[in-house]
Amino acid sequence: MQRYFLYFAYDGFRYHGWQIQPNGITVQECVEESLSLILREKISVVGAGRTDAGVHARVMVAHFDVDTVITNLDSFCDKLNRVLPSDIAAYKIVPVKNDAHSRFDAMSxxxxxxxxxxxxxxxxxxxxxxxxxxxxxxxxxxxxxxxxxxxxxxxxxxxxxxxxxxxxxxxxxxxxxxxxxxxxxxxxxxxxxxxxxxxxxxxxxxxxxxxxxxxxxxxxxxxxxxxxxxxxxxxxxxxxxxxxxxxxxx
The missing domain is CATH 3.30.70.660 (Pseudouridine synthase I, catalytic domain, C-terminal subdomain)
Incomplete structure (x- = not known):
């Protein structure tokens, strides 16, 4: 098991915020679906925070765990951007220690x-x-x-x-x-x-x-x-x- 930090941005205009909810499309939902499609396993992401409906992020960070190590991070990021909606863009994926947490480890x-x-x-x-x-x-x-x-x-x-x-x-x-x-x-x-x-x-x-x-x-x-x-x-x-x-x- 390897943990990664995903750095990405999004235009929040058409989203009901970051966190998954039953009555509207969210950023978390789109990111999880795109990662799961590429990695061919069910992926859950934990965001550094919860932006509300309509709020944007020039830099958001979320962590996720995957069973197999991602060998080429730049290539993987390119593939992810092809799958993500046009208003969400992945910047980079970085391997972190398995106890690293995108929310609780944030200093500011x-x-x-x-x-x-x-x-x-x-x-x-x-x-x-x-x-x-x-x-x-x-x-x-x-x-x-x-x-x-x-x-x-x-x-x-x-x-x-x-x-x-x-x-x-x-x-x-x-x-x-x-x-x-x-x-x-x-x-x-x-x-x-x-x-x-x-x-x-x-x-x-x-x-x-x-x-x-x-x-x-x-x-x-x-x-x-x-x-x-x-x-x-x-x-x-x-x-x-x-x-x-x-x-x-x-």
């Missing part, structure tokens, strides 16, 4: 959320359009306070089965690029809907609905009902996942 994950100020037929599918103006300087001041906290219950989807709502934020900032702005956030782990809820609350800051101090108070109250709305998933991208070097086969 990085997400981007894109917003645009003007209508664009080429970008609205992958960004959220705002009307009026946003005070990004004020939004960045609020975002800088994310480093002061560990418990992000206020930004978590209600009634999840996680044991803790503690996360360590490593990056959190807005960057402006002409008509487009991107919120970049990196953490050791994320809660369900956490990024979209943070962005929704920062948008309230940028619109002047709440102050920077109010933003901090919302975190401190540990109450999801106090925070802003969960933003649409189409503008959210999982951008990167980092792992320790020692889980990879030398």
């Amino acid at each position: 994950r990085t997400y981007h959320y894109y917003v645009i100020g003007n209508k664009s037929p080429f970008e609205e599918r992958y960004a959220w359009r705002y009307h009026g103006s946003l005070d990004f300087e004020k939004m960045n001041r609020a975002a800088s306070h994310l480093f002061d906290y560990m418990d992000f219950t206020s930004f978590s989807k209600l009634h999840t089965d996680v044991k803790t709502n503690n996360c360590r934020i490593m990056q959190a900032r807005w960057e402006i690029m002409d008509n487009k702005a991107v919120f970049i956030i990196q953490a050791d782990r994320f809660l369900r809907n956490m990024v979209r809820a943070i962005v929704g609350t920062l948008i309230d800051v940028g619109r002047g609905k709440i102050s920077v101090i109010d933003f901090c108070h919302i975190i401190e109250q540990k109450n999801r009902c106090k925070a802003g709305v969960s933003m649409p998933g189409n503008a959210l991208f999982l951008m990167d996942i980092s792992y320790p070097d020692d889980i990879f086969m030398k």
Whole structure:
């Protein structure tokens, strides 16, 4: 038995999220079916996280086990790309130690959320359009306070089965690029809907609905009902996942 990490990307537009479910097509389902077809055995994959419906990934990682060793990884990746749907692309397949885990061994994950100020037929599918103006300087001041906290219950989807709502934020900032702005956030782990809820609350800051101090108070109250709305998933991208070097086969 050999374990592998599969690095791949996908456009989440037509998928009901990552995780297999009975009422809609998912990314996990397509990846498992494609791997099973090529390897001629039933393959199950474990993803590094669970993106929601419509959310995209420029880098997603999943691990899978196979009975026979894959001899030519580049060739196998090419075959996999021929079988996968056009909106899912495999980057590489890497052998890892048999106890390596794509989710639990991840040291950090990085997400981007894109917003645009003007209508664009080429970008609205992958960004959220705002009307009026946003005070990004004020939004960045609020975002800088994310480093002061560990418990992000206020930004978590209600009634999840996680044991803790503690996360360590490593990056959190807005960057402006002409008509487009991107919120970049990196953490050791994320809660369900956490990024979209943070962005929704920062948008309230940028619109002047709440102050920077109010933003901090919302975190401190540990109450999801106090925070802003969960933003649409189409503008959210999982951008990167980092792992320790020692889980990879030398």
